[in-house]
Amino acid sequence: MNELTEKLTFASGATLKNRLMMSPMTTQLSFFNGVITKDEINYYAERAGGVGAIITGAANVQDIGKGWPGELSIADDETLPRLKELADAIHAKGAKAIVQIFHGGRMTSSATLSGQQPVSASAVPAERPDAEVPRELSEAEIVETIKAFGDGTRRAINAGFDGIELHGANTYLIQQFFSPHSNRRTDAWGGSLEKRYHFIDSLLKNIFEVVDEYANKPFIVGYRFSPEEFETPGIRFEDTLYLIEQLAKSRLDYLHLSLNHYERMPRSEKYTEKSILAYVHEALKNRKPLVGVGGIRNRKDVESVLENAEIAAIGQQLLVDPTWAEKLLDNEDSKFVTKPFEEAIHDLDLPVPLYNFLVERYQSIVNI
Numbered sequence: 001m002n003e004l005t006e007k008l009t010f011a012s013g014a015t016l017k018n019r020l021m022m023s024p025m026t027t028q029l030s031f032f033n034g035v036i037t038k039d040e041i042n043y044y045a046e047r048a049g050g051v052g053a054i055i056t057g058a059a060n061v062q063d064i065g066k067g068w069p070g071e072l073s074i075a076d077d078e079t080l081p082r083l084k085e086l087a088d089a090i091h092a093k094g095a096k097a098i099v100q101i102f103h104g105g106r107m108t109s110s111a112t113l114s115g116q117q118p119v120s121a122s123a124v125p126a127e128r129p130d131a132e133v134p135r136e137l138s139e140a141e142i143v144e145t146i147k148a149f150g151d152g153t154r155r156a157i158n159a160g161f162d163g164i165e166l167h168g169a170n171t172y173l174i175q176q177f178f179s180p181h182s183n184r185r186t187d188a189w190g191g192s193l194e195k196r197y198h199f200i201d202s203l204l205k206n207i208f209e210v211v212d213e214y215a216n217k218p219f220i221v222g223y224r225f226s227p228e229e230f231e232t233p234g235i236r237f238e239d240t241l242y243l244i245e246q247l248a249k250s251r252l253d254y255l256h257l258s259l260n261h262y263e264r265m266p267r268s269e270k271y272t273e274k275s276i277l278a279y280v281h282e283a284l285k286n287r288k289p290l291v292g293v294g295g296i297r298n299r300k301d302v303e304s305v306l307e308n309a310e311i312a313a314i315g316q317q318l319l320v321d322p323t324w325a326e327k328l329l330d331n332e333d334s335k336f337v338t339k340p341f342e343e344a345i346h347d348l349d350l351p352v353p354l355y356n357f358l359v360e361r362y363q364s365i366v367n368i
């Protein structure tokens, strides 16, 4: 098992002081133009004690990639001064600062995009109520989008972040290129499994070029992915094993498996013996550190995750219990918040947009 308090040095040379990260969680607290608010900076700073790194909620790299109102943006240089304040505030608490960069693709709406039609790999809507039909990106636009991820990386470097995480999970644009549901292209960017990986491959090449050109200290590049899709056609666990093989050969510092619970089993009938996390860890064969996540609330959960991952990411527990990581490291487990999240959010003084977002989110989960 990986030891919670052990340091970890990534391939880039950056070192995490322990095996805890705050999982990326959008707060919906940014201004209308994506500039981060003081409330949002305080929110992250309050949670940065103890953890090795904070990963911010998703930040869009292009205006057309904005997924929801209140989202953090890294699409323009005007976002830089406040992003720098955020990186400084996280550093002041002793944690590394990683910004998650993304593009919503078809998982947005023309209302969020001020009337513009969402874009994706192909003109296929998501399978969810009220999903809009996206416009298929032209080849020139795909190249521009890849460049925008590079520009976002350059801004993260300039703002003083220690790294970026590519959000290749949770059905957003990067995943949309890899998915046979959203990618029906027949050109160089779609068709076979290999061609559906082409976007990710080009993205990584561009990002490492930017890192080599602009970073003057080790800069972390991580990649988050979701293991399976529900749609047919859709990403199956076998596709994910192919993705892992490709990512394992890259310069990435870590892979981050997006899961709602670390014990979740694959849907595929061929993989019935262990959890998704255990299968992915085994497939990686120690070629990259793996970040495990989902449902961590106490020490036992951290230890279970660290049996099949090098790093444990904590989302909602840190949201409702900002000093949880410090309590864990100080052996003050009896002070952990143990209430259900939907109850615990009422005990905190959360900024109003975040509070309303969480109330709605927990209500919709309860109603499913």
Ligand SMILES: Cc1cc2nc3c(=O)[nH]c(=O)nc-3n(C[C@H](O)[C@H](O)[C@H](O)COP(=O)(O)O)c2cc1C
Residues within 6 Å of the ligand: 023, 024, 025, 026, 027, 056, 057, 058, 100, 167, 169, 170, 224, 258, 259, 260, 261, 293, 294, 295, 296, 313, 314, 315, 316, 317, 361
């Ligand atoms: C309010 C909220 C916002 C989230 N936003 C993001 C996000 O911006 N990017 C992302 O990759 N995952 C996001 N997630 C998923 C979390 O990172 C995490 O994978 C999930 O909550 C499971 O971990 P947990 O049980 O520790 O919360 C979000 C989750 C929540 C609850």
